[in-house]
Each structure stands twice: as structure tokens, then as C-alpha cells.
Amino acid sequence: MDDALAVFRAHGDTWGEAAALSTRAKPAIGRGDLAGLRRDAERALRLFAELGDEWGRLEAARALTHRAEITGDHAEAERLVRQALPLAEDLGMWSEVSFRLSALGRIALLTGDLARARELHERARRLAVDRSAKAAQEFAEIGLGLVARRAGDLAAAEAHLRAPLEWLRGVGGTPGIALVMAQLGYIAEERGDAATALARHREAYEAARSLGDPRAIALALEGPAGAYSPAGEHAHAARLLGAAAAAREGVGAPLPSAERGDVDRAAARCRAALGADGFAAEFARGNADRQITVFRT
Template identity: 60%
Template sequence: MQTYVCGDLKASRRDGEESLDLFHQAGDRWGQLQATAVLGRLAEIEGDYPQAAHLHREGLRIAEELGLWTDASMRWSELGRITLLTGNYARAEELHERGRRLAVEQGDKPAEEFAEIGLALGARRQGRLDRAESYLRRWLEWNRQFDAEYGAALILAELGFVAELRRDAKTALALHLEGLAAARDTGDPRAIALALEGLAGARALAGHPARAARLLGAASAARASAGAPLPAAESGDVNRITAALQAALGEAGFEAEFEQGTALDPDTDAELLNA
């Protein structure tokens, strides 16, 4: 699991598949549940939503048969994530809400957080910014109690996008800079990329299109380094920002700045903070 959290997706897949095979051989259903959770998340990252849903449904079946209700809560919410990415917002909300209620019944805060962050993701995609922010702010404070940088990085990115969509460039920039610091602490290239994409939106809104295009280039390089390009279903923010930058710079100008950004080191390059 640690390799997954740190962004080593190849090692996570190798370990997950080997573990699932061994747990099947041993008849260890709890182990099968844990392995399917990791493999389901990896399928989601790769954009293979049918496989992700299949794995999470299998995990849900095992969790419910074993009476592991906190695990079941997470699987309901994982299915909510997949449904959200396939564009069925109403059904995604139902699944996340089912996961949330079960988490609350079991007193499981991490599972409750996962469900409510999913509700926030869906709300923002539908333009319900106040609702999204109310969920996100609650869990940002909770994560800060434990120095949980991985969770904070995602929440700060989402809050930054909320500010950008409200046309508040100053707040968006501050949130995404804080999110980049948290993302770098995780060591996960995908978390770093998300923060850089958010910074690009904030810089574009503030009237710095060349800087923003370089940030998108650096984000693309970070995702490539993890072997996990952004799936089409998750590219809405990048597409929106890219369109604005192409309008400002022209397609050739955008491509030139973007290419320059791909040469920056997304983990350490100080230029990204000033870009």
C-alpha cells in the first residue's frame, strides 16, 4: 500500500496482483478484500472504469459477507467515485451518501471523510460551489490535526479550483501554493501534478498565461513520470484552463510555453513557485 500512496503505480500493481493470487490460494477473504481495493483504485487511475467497478463490487460483496462494515462503506464510496467519473452525478451522490451513512454508523472518520470528499467532488463538477466548499473545509481542518498531507493536498486543490471558478485569483493562488507544498511532502507525482494544474488556473486567471502554460507542462511531465496520464474523464479542469491559455497565447505560443514547462523538475524546481 505504501508504494501506491507514494505514487509507485507499477510496484503497486505488481504487489496487488501477487497478493490477490496468494490470498486466493490461501482462502483469505480479508486479504482478497484489501487487494481488490488497491487494484480497483489503480484501474480508476488508468481510466479503466468497468474494471474498477468490477473490483470494487467484488470487494463490497466480500466485506458485506464478512460483516466488515467500515470496509463496505469505503467500497460504496469507491463505486460512487467511478460513477461520478462516468458522468452519472445523481447515482454517484446516492452511492457516496450510502457510504457516508454507513461510516457514520460505524464511527469511522476516514471512511466518512472519503465519502464526503466524493460528495464535494460531485458538487463542484455540477457548479454547486458553496456545497463543495462546506464539505472540503470541514475535512481540511480534520486532516491538519494529523499532518495528513495526502488528504490535505487533494482538499487544497479542490478548494483552489472552487476559488478559481469564483474568479478569485488571489485566494486560488494561495490555496494551490499550500497544496503544492503538501503534495511535495507526499512524494506522489500525481498529487504534485494536480497542484500544478491548479496553479496554472490561478495564474491564467491573474493574467499570466505564459507562466500558466509552463505549469501545465510541468504537470504533464509529473504525470508522465508516474506512468499515469490524466484520463479524459478527469481532464475537465485542464481542458478549461488550456482553452483559456490557447485563446490568450495562440496555439503555437501555448505549445512553446508548455514544452518549456515539461523540462522543469516538478518535485524541486523553484521556478514553479514563481511561475
């Protein structure tokens, strides 16, 4: 994309420049390069708007929405989605409409409106099924699982999260697998089944490692911490939390407060067992350890 961008600029091809910038912004998410993502996507959005290309505006806005959600700027994320939704509807891009409805559902979940979150994800799922848009259906199904889990309905959460797993494995949907298995691990933890939780988190960790996405790796470290802490491995759990925090801080994306429930639960157990000073010491050890052993043999 760097080479393509240079060629388009040399030839004064504005549309090509916008497309290259928008495309280059997408893998920046996986690298945790939020500054580069914002720079490229905002420039692409301006160029596409000047050209009157609504499809291009959708593409550029998607990356900016991800960035806003990652940084916990829910108001900005909602603004971007609400701007994009009518564009997708006008273009008849129904899979994109489904994705944007799910994105609004995700924002509602993070801001505490579970009823609205459930309704939006269900609308997104129905639309995706009607249009045979499997990727959008998977996205909505996972969203319904997250909503059910936040509401405390673990059985419904597991059913929704398991629904897309076979399809994800068949298409090599590694980011989705990492997220789903981490969530299934948390469900097992909440049920008091530490062994199953660790097995699920191990699969999530392997998927996250293959991606190399610092945020996915952080989630895959936080999950085992939640499973080890009720099993009495409080020092190890605290170190895993420290390592996860370092991974997030390294890319300028600390965990937003709306997403801290699982981490705070594990940290509270560790503090109760180790004391505030003991927890802080083990957390700091993990924060400094770039080669931490995640799973006990």
C-alpha cells in the first residue's frame, strides 16, 4: 500500500490516494497503530467526501469508528456510525447496514443500555440472515452473546457465542475465534469451572498470538488471570494482568472503564488474597515481563 500510495500521488490520482489510505488504515488496527490509523482514515474520508464517493466514505469511517471504540470515545463512535448508516442504506449495501446496526448495538452495550443493545443486534442479525451475509450474521451473533453475558444469562450467551464458531473455523476467522473463545472462557470461570476456562483461554491465546494484535493478546492474558485467581494462583494472575496492561499501554489503548468488568473481578480477588502492596508488586513484575509464561504446565 505504501508503494501504491506513492504511485497514486505521483500521478495526481485523488481517488487512488484515498483508497490506498483507507486500505492502509485497516491493518493499523491489528498493529495497534492508532495514530497512523487516524491520520490515514481522516485524510481518506476528506478526499472521498470531496469526490462525492459515498462508498469510500463508508470505508474510511469504519476504521475511525473502530478507533473511537478502542479508545472509549463512545459519543464519537456513535456519531460516525449514525453518519454512515444512511449512506449504506442509500447504496443498498445491506451487509454494511447490518454491521452498522451491530456497531450501534455494541455502543449501547458499552454505555449500559442492554435492552437497546439486544434490539439493535437482533435487527442486525435478522437483516444479515435475510441477505445471506454470513460475516455480518456472525458479528451480530457475537454481539448478542456479549449482551446476554452482561445481563447474566450465561446459557444464552454461550449459545450465541458458539453459533458462529464452526463457520469462523472454516473460513479462518482468527480474530473472531480469539474473541469468542475468550468470552467462552469467562463464562466457564463465572460457572466456577476453572479447568474448562483455562482450556478455552488457551485456544484464545493461540489465536491471538497468531494474529500478533497487541489488544487481542492483552485479552488473551486477562482471561487466564480470571481463571487462575479463583484457583488460588493469585500471584500469577496478578502478573498476567500486569502483562496485559503493558500490551494495551504499549499501543496507547488502555482498557476503557466500560470494558473493565472481567479484569476488575480478577484484580479484586488478587488484592483480597495478596493485599494491596502484594498485588501491586506482582502486577509490576508482569508489567515488566515481556516473556511471561501464560499457562502453568
